[in-house]
Amino acid sequence: MDQVQESPVKRLCKAHNRIFVNGQFPGPTLEVTDGDTLEVKVINKAIYNVTMHWHGVRQFRTAWADGPEFVTQCPIRPGESYTYRFTVLGQIGTLWWHAHSSWVRATVYGALIIHPWGDYPFKKPDKEIPVILGEWWDRNPMDVVRNATRYGAAPDISDAYTINGQPGDLYKCSSRGTTIFAVKAGETNLFRFINGALNTELFIEIAGHKMTVVGADASYDRPFDTSVLMLGPGQTTDVLVTFDQAPGRYYLAARAYVSTQGVPFDNTTTTAIIDYGTQTTKPGKKSPAFPKLPAFNDTDTATKFAESFRSLETVKLPQPVDENLFFTVDLGLFNCQPGQKCGGPNGTRFKASMNNVSFVLPSNFSILQAHYHGVPGVFTTDFPAVPPVQFDYTAQNVSRGLWQPVPGTKVYKLKYGSVVQVVLQGTNIFAGESHPIHLHGNDFYILAQGFGNFNPKKDTSKFNLVDPPLRNTVTVPVSGWAVIRFVADNPGVWLMHCHLDVHINWGLAMAFLVPDGIGELETLEPPPNDLPVC
Incomplete structure (x- = not known):
C-alpha cells in the first residue's frame, strides 16, 4: 500500500x-x-x-x-x-x-x-545497490512547470542533481546527507543505475574504478567495460564493479550531458561516496578521489557508450516487417495569439511534435477507455505514418514554415501481431537535441543509430540484425536518427514519448492503438472495478 x-x-x-x-x-x-x-x-x-x-x-x-x-x-x-x-x-x-x-x-x-x-549469466555479486539519480528544485516543481506552461516558455533549470535523494558534498548544506555506499575490498557489487531526472541526460563515473555493463532496461547484454555511463531520463543500466583499488573513499559522480548549443542547463555535479570502510578514511580526514567526468557537450563519449550495447545472445528478429513507419521528432514554435502570454523566442510559445502533430491529452476520457467503450470524439486514428512534408530534417536553417506543429489527439492503429519498424528522425526545427524516446507496453530492438538524415539506401546496411539490444527507451542522437523494431502483440493503447518531461509537456508524443487479436490470450482484460472515474 x-x-x-x-x-x-x-x-x-x-x-x-x-x-x-x-x-x-x-x-x-x-x-x-x-x-x-x-x-x-x-x-x-x-x-x-x-x-x-x-x-x-x-x-x-x-x-x-x-x-x-x-x-x-x-x-x-x-x-x-x-x-x-x-x-x-x-x-x-x-x-x-x-x-x-x-x-x-x-x-x-x-x-x-x-x-x-x-x-544470473554472470558471477553472483556480493551485494546489489540501487542508484537512482534525480533533479531537485528549490521551488515546488509543480509551480515551475505551471509557470512555464502559462507562458509557453522553457521551465527554470533545476538547482541540483541527486543520488538516492541527496545532492552530495558539492552543494551547500548537503555534505551531512551525502549518500554513502559501504563496500569491502575485493568484493564485486552490482550497481543498478536509474536516471530518474526529469529533463537531463547524465554522465556517471566512479573514481578509479572500471564498470562492466551487464544489462539495461531489464534485459541482459553482452558485458563490456567502460569508465563512464550516459543515461537519458528513463533509462536503466546494470553494472558490476570490483573494488580492487587501494582501500579508501571514492566519489561516484554525475553531471549533465547537453547536446544542444547555447541553452541554459544545470551545470552542477552530484556526488555519492564509495567507502571501503578503512580506519584512515573517516569523514573529514581525507577528501575522496574524484573522477574525471566528460565535458558536458561530449557527444562522442555519449555516442560510443550507446553503440556498445549488444544482446547477450544471437537474436531471432521478428520479420518480415509489416509496418514501416517514419516519425520525425521535432521541437517547434507556435506564433503568439492575441491575448496570450508568450515566453518563447520573439514572442512565441514552445511546442514539440512527432510528424508535425503536437500531442494533446484528452480531458474527459482516457484514450484506452474511449477505445474499449466505443466513445466517439476522444481521439482519431489518423496519426501519419510518414511526415506530411519531407524536407532536409537536419539542415542548419530549417524553413520557418515548418516550425508550427498542429495540435491533435491522434493515434496510429496497428494490427495485432504485426511487426513494426520505426525510424525516429531528429530534426533541427528550432534546435537539434538528443531525445530519449520511451515506448510503453513493449520492448523493442535497437537496430541502428546515426547522425544526419536517415537514408534507407545506405543506412539499412548498418542495421545490426544479429544481436541488437532489447530496450524500452532509445536515445535519438542530436541531429540524427534511430531505428527500432517490435511486435504489436500487447492489446491496448501505448504511449510513445520523449522522456525529457518538458518535451512531453510541449507535445512530443504519440500513441499506438493495438486492438485485440483472436481468443482470450490475445484480448485486453476488462477494466477493473476500481478504475478511477473521469
Whole structure:
C-alpha cells in the first residue's frame, strides 16, 4: 500500500514540503521475481492528481495498469485510490516506477528490481545497490512547470542533481546527507543505475574504478567495460564493479550531458561516496578521489557508450516487417495569439511534435477507455505514418514554415501481431537535441543509430540484425536518427514519448492503438472495478 502525500524535507539549506510515497525519497524499492504478480494500492493524500507508471513492464493484456493519465486511465484524484495489478513476465534486471502526472514525478519515483528464478549469466555479486539519480528544485516543481506552461516558455533549470535523494558534498548544506555506499575490498557489487531526472541526460563515473555493463532496461547484454555511463531520463543500466583499488573513499559522480548549443542547463555535479570502510578514511580526514567526468557537450563519449550495447545472445528478429513507419521528432514554435502570454523566442510559445502533430491529452476520457467503450470524439486514428512534408530534417536553417506543429489527439492503429519498424528522425526545427524516446507496453530492438538524415539506401546496411539490444527507451542522437523494431502483440493503447518531461509537456508524443487479436490470450482484460472515474 503506497500513500502519496506531502512530507517535510530539507535540501540546499531550505525546508520544503514535497510529494513523497510513504514519506520516502526516493520511494520504496520493489523487489520481485520474474513471474510474480504485483498489486500496489495507491492512496492519493496529496493535493494533486496522481497516476503511477511501471516503467518498462510490459503489462501483457493489462494496459489498465500502465498509468499515464488520460492515455490509459483517468487520474487518481486527491482522496481517492486505485490498485494497480500486473504480472512481471520475461523481464529480469532493473526497471523503475514513477508518477506519470505532470511534474509530480520530480519526487515520486523508486526502483523496481526483477530477480531471475535461477542464476544470473554472470558471477553472483556480493551485494546489489540501487542508484537512482534525480533533479531537485528549490521551488515546488509543480509551480515551475505551471509557470512555464502559462507562458509557453522553457521551465527554470533545476538547482541540483541527486543520488538516492541527496545532492552530495558539492552543494551547500548537503555534505551531512551525502549518500554513502559501504563496500569491502575485493568484493564485486552490482550497481543498478536509474536516471530518474526529469529533463537531463547524465554522465556517471566512479573514481578509479572500471564498470562492466551487464544489462539495461531489464534485459541482459553482452558485458563490456567502460569508465563512464550516459543515461537519458528513463533509462536503466546494470553494472558490476570490483573494488580492487587501494582501500579508501571514492566519489561516484554525475553531471549533465547537453547536446544542444547555447541553452541554459544545470551545470552542477552530484556526488555519492564509495567507502571501503578503512580506519584512515573517516569523514573529514581525507577528501575522496574524484573522477574525471566528460565535458558536458561530449557527444562522442555519449555516442560510443550507446553503440556498445549488444544482446547477450544471437537474436531471432521478428520479420518480415509489416509496418514501416517514419516519425520525425521535432521541437517547434507556435506564433503568439492575441491575448496570450508568450515566453518563447520573439514572442512565441514552445511546442514539440512527432510528424508535425503536437500531442494533446484528452480531458474527459482516457484514450484506452474511449477505445474499449466505443466513445466517439476522444481521439482519431489518423496519426501519419510518414511526415506530411519531407524536407532536409537536419539542415542548419530549417524553413520557418515548418516550425508550427498542429495540435491533435491522434493515434496510429496497428494490427495485432504485426511487426513494426520505426525510424525516429531528429530534426533541427528550432534546435537539434538528443531525445530519449520511451515506448510503453513493449520492448523493442535497437537496430541502428546515426547522425544526419536517415537514408534507407545506405543506412539499412548498418542495421545490426544479429544481436541488437532489447530496450524500452532509445536515445535519438542530436541531429540524427534511430531505428527500432517490435511486435504489436500487447492489446491496448501505448504511449510513445520523449522522456525529457518538458518535451512531453510541449507535445512530443504519440500513441499506438493495438486492438485485440483472436481468443482470450490475445484480448485486453476488462477494466477493473476500481478504475478511477473521469
